[in-house]
Amino acid sequence: MNENVKCLGCSLANKMQIVNVVYEDEYVCCFLDHEPFNEGHTLILPKKHLVEAVELNDKTETAIMNASKLISKAINELYQPDGITICQNGAYLMS
Numbered sequence: 001m002n003e004n005v006k007c008l009g010c011s012l013a014n015k016m017q018i019v020n021v022v023y024e025d026e027y028v029c030c031f032l033d034h035e036p037f038n039e040g041h042t043l044i045l046p047k048k049h050l051v052e053a054v055e056l057n058d059k060t061e062t063a064i065m066n067a068s069k070l071i072s073k074a075i076n077e078l079y080q081p082d083g084i085t086i087c088q089n090g091a092y093l094m095s
Contacts, residue, residue, distance in 0.1 A: 039081070
């Protein structure tokens with residue numbers, strides 16, 4: 001079985017499951033979390049399988065940062081939060 005099919009992140013980023021996409025380009029898919037911590041909680045996932053940030057190539061890294069800036073601006077405009085947290089979590093494989 002293809003690793004991308006076993007990985008929940010890849011399955012979501014490549015829209016093999018239903019997601020509410022707010023932004024997408026060649027390298028990333030960004031969508032609203034189905035159980036948000038806060039209003040505007042958005043996931044930014046690379047379309048290519050990666051586990052840790054050190055595995056990012058320059059184009060995907062740039063796409064993630066550009067998406068985070070764009071989404072942060074939208075969240076600030078829509079919700080006026082006290083702040084925005086951007087974090088990286090490693091992926092895991094589905095059983």
